[in-house]
Amino acid sequence: MHKGKGMKFVGDSRISAEKTSKIPKDYSEYPGRTEAFWPNFLLKEWLAGAVFLVGFLCLVLAHPSPLEGMADPTDAAYIPLPDWYFLFLYELLKYQFASGDWIILGILVIPGIAFGALLIAPFLDNGPGRRPRQRPVAVGMMLLALVSCIWLTYTSAAHVDWETRAEQNKPIPPGESVVDQDHPGFAAYENSCLSCHGGELEGGAGPALVGTEHTKEEIMDIAVNGIGAMPADQFQGTDEELEQLADFIIETSEAAGE
Structure with a gap:
């Protein structure tokens, strides 16, 4: 019983005695800091995704990925290489601290720390601001990861003659036989x-x-x-x-x- 408020009875402890509005506050209360999800934010996301997709398709058409022939487990001279998006890990395993006796560091510890750090980066820097200068920890970790991946990928790819490799391992098109059965041999x-x-x-x-x-x-x-x-x-x-x-x-x- 509260003076001037009347009596309040709550039959379920999970229900608050105080009524709270379920209507969200109007966007006008936060000028410049928020926007409607539909259609403003979603349209921006679609436009960004469309630009990336078109650019990626143009790159694929201009520089198609070279295909190789069937795998030959008896060819001891063949050097297998991972796809381009794993080349940075392939290059990492060439360093002394991530190979040989330290191979566990290269295949588990270092990648685990790197990906784990990116996973918890938003929780380490959970400030209210969204601009890069307002989130130095998350932005710094992301830039470090990006630079490391680009550098290791570039270093690995620079030592491979991709055109010669593709030419040497060119597959035979299906249905097109190069064997001349009329040849004397x-x-x-x-x-x-x-x-x-x-x-x-x-x-x-x-x-x-x-x-x-x-x-x-x-x-x-x-x-x-x-x-x-x-x-x-x-x-x-x-x-x-x-x-x-x-x-x-x-x-x-x-x-x-x-």
């Missing part, structure tokens, strides 16, 4: 090499022969004496058939690389 290849090196020289149990750098004499020697994991005496035939086999491999390899 095709029969020898089919009998001695096809089961391991594939019908299009794309590789399989053995390495791919597309883009081979071996000379004719080297191919003839390998077919007879073997190399690496390839045993000797894989080819059974005459010297003439051996020459035709080497010619077939070289000509087909060149045709596949064009």
Whole structure:
């Protein structure tokens, strides 16, 4: 009982005895500090997203991503690289403090700290202002992360000749065979090499022969004496058939690389 207020009875402890308005305050009470979500704010977001999407599509059309051939687990000389958006982590693992005995730092600790810091940045700097100068901690951490990713990505990409790499690993278009089955050496290849090196020289149990750098004499020697994991005496035939086999491999390899 309050004097002049009358009696108030609340049957549920979760209900406040004081009535509060559920109508939000008018935007005019905060000039320059807020705006309507619809359509003002949402329209700005859509416009920004549209500009980014159009720019990204233009970049993709101007510089399409190079495709490589099928993966060959038997090719020990092939150096795999991650996609461009993971190159900064790939470059990080080249430094002494993030590789070797310290590899756990490179793959778990440092990325975990970096992404964790970005996750809690809004909570570390929760001031009321939205301008960058009013949020120095969050803005500083974001700029540090951005500069680090750009620098590591640039450093990693600068050491790779992407055009040569794409040319060496160019895939064979589906449905377009480069194998000339009328070639005199095709029969020898089919009998001695096809089961391991594939019908299009794309590789399989053995390495791919597309883009081979071996000379004719080297191919003839390998077919007879073997190399690496390839045993000797894989080819059974005459010297003439051996020459035709080497010619077939070289000509087909060149045709596949064009």
